[in-house]
Amino acid sequence: MLWLLTAGGRPELGGGGVAREVWRLYHHWYGILAHGAFPAHDPLWQYPPGAGPVLLAPALLPGLTYFQAFVVLTLAADAAVTAALARAGTRPGGSLRGAVHWTCGLPLLLHLPLARYDVQVTALAVVALLVAARSPRACGALAALGALVKVWPVLVLLGLPKGRATRSALVRAAVTCAGALAVLAALFTHPFAFLREQGGRGVQIESLGGTALGLATHAGWSGAARYRYGAMEFTGPYVDTVARVSLALTGLALALLLVWRLRAVRRTPATTYDAALSAVLLFTVTSRVISPQYLIWLLGLAAVCLTSRHTVQRPVTVLVLVAAAVSSVVYPVLYGQVIASTWTGCALMVVRNGLLAAAAVLSFVRLWRATGPLTAPLAVPAPARAR
Template sequence: MRMVGALRTKWRDKVMAGWVLSRVLLVVILLVPVYLRLGILGDVKLYEEWSRILVTGHLPGDDPSWQYPPLSALVFVLPRIFGGGGVYGFMFMLGALTVDLLVLRMLMWKGRPRSGAWYWVAGIFLLGPIVYFRYDLFATAPVVLALLVISRRRIFGTLAAVGALLKVWPVLLLLAVPRSRAAVQTIAAFAVTAALVLAILAGTVDGAWGFLQQQEGRGLEVEALAATPFQVARSFGWQGVCRLRYGAWELVGPGIATAATASVVVNLVAFVLLAVAVWRHAPRRWTPAFGCDAVLAAVLVAVVTSRVLSPQYLIWLLGIGAVCAVDPRTRQRPVLVLLLVATALTQLEFPLLWSDVMAGKGVGTAVLVARNLILVAATVLAVARVWRGPAAEAAAAPEPVRDERVEGLALSGPGS
């Protein structure tokens, strides 16, 4: 037992050392003036403007860029409360760095297989410093914790609701629920948590549902998969331009509306196929690993069929992918490799080659096309593996019986 404990401590030390070294390098990159001029701080400046409105008890629902559920207000306000207006950006970065470390500790919790922790360390490093200047890391953290306790139905449902109230996409976690009586507990916990939080927010802030109107009016962002053919066509005379709308650079021109509609149709078809795949294997062959695999496939479908594919969306995939890597029964390991490649290409296209992407030419556009094709391949592979069901050895064994008292203690903090 002492030897096992020593080995656990050793790999934990290595992971922490890797995290510290990689994050120091990310901060060093930020000190390079040319990198800061590439636009990664633009969103934080917008968050700071919103925080001035939020502290008055109102949501910036009239701002076309505001597209976040009401609980997100807490994340945007805290840097102002703790640091004041003068150091808002620094406090936001510090908060994001803290959440990054918390996610790592979750993945290291109770001596879990180290592959998940290393995956998170590597993935965030490959995406670059933009991670600490975007909101999405805060929405990903409750998703990671929810998937790590996926067999505890009520806690899972509560965390899924918190994630969905921070940013809508975590509602896809409900796809991981097996078709059984346990699903009722999860959905009930989700509904009660969401209703309670929304009731509290309705009494304290105005304009809680303004973000839904802004979502309806969004166009096709230049990095989205559906925009990729038009990006290539720009080099061959396609008459289209980029315009800043709803907080993102969108393509405007012939065929864009049709492509946006087609992406919605593809989204619906892919989700139907995925839902059928999950239904086929639940509850008889359902396992926690299968649930996590299904969520990764669902979020990949959401990302590649979205009208917007911002670099920070990769944070969602990295978080879910890290949880999949924790469980040796996952079938998504080839998908996880593709995601790391796509993540590295994402940092190249934004911010390093962003001028090429905006112009629709050069190396930047080639990198964007390659990134999107890899994401398509990852999505098709992820859905196909969910369709095939859990791994054979996992399907043959029933889900392990869990000691609620032990897990309750485990939730109090990372194991040593």
């Protein structure tokens, strides 16, 4: 992966666009953050205020360029995830499959994980899950910190046991979030500037809705892909309708997860892990945006599931691995084909998003069945004996 960073300018690797986000965009934001302000009025800034300290962190390594320091810190987060998974795998009832899954799965995304800060966010979510059984409060604090960087880590709290554990985690998460926000608001101006830009996002070409619109271009649809809000999005007729459908599906996913939590009566040592993977998968496939770095989150959560021999998500983790491999072909290798909605680009998106959709459905069904009430077999009356 490090070698691919140095060779990223080759045409077969997308011409160098992967690493450009760090040394150009992240470094630009670093300059603004270093002066005590979040990038207000910047349509590319769509991240919660917790992202600020992450982008400032490379300053902790003097003597290195911003890009070099960022990669070193990402590798450190990668090592922390691997160590946490390996330690969990050596506990009673554990398995080292989780550490293997992460170590072998991450390079399927080529050099992308080293040029985004999603590994750092995933590290917070992974550790939060792995400490949940011993310390729900620590789980809540780590999940809150992760949510302040990118919102999705809050979903790891969904599968905590009902009662005291959930209450402790939620209280600690709320306290941590409020305290961190107060500190960030005191140190930086415009901490909530991201809300305006996030709300304006449309349908990214790599989302499920984007896949449908890409196929529609071959049936005469007049829309096209444009660079907006830091991503390639479709513009044209019916795009707003597709965006509203995506939001409705996200709401439906949330409702299903809440129904599951109310209905669940059985648990295994892996239920907290399985629920986190299922929730993030559902929110990912219903999103208006499915960036390739989202696969980093899914690989990390799938690896956590595999640290337990009790998980019901093993088939799902295989689908996530395959989806990650296809994602690296989508971006950066053949991203031009995806942007142009050629038959090749559309086929890639159908396969990648089909795998993610199948993983989401399978994950939720297996979670539902594993935690629902046991159904007693119907009593069949014995035939009467002939006298």
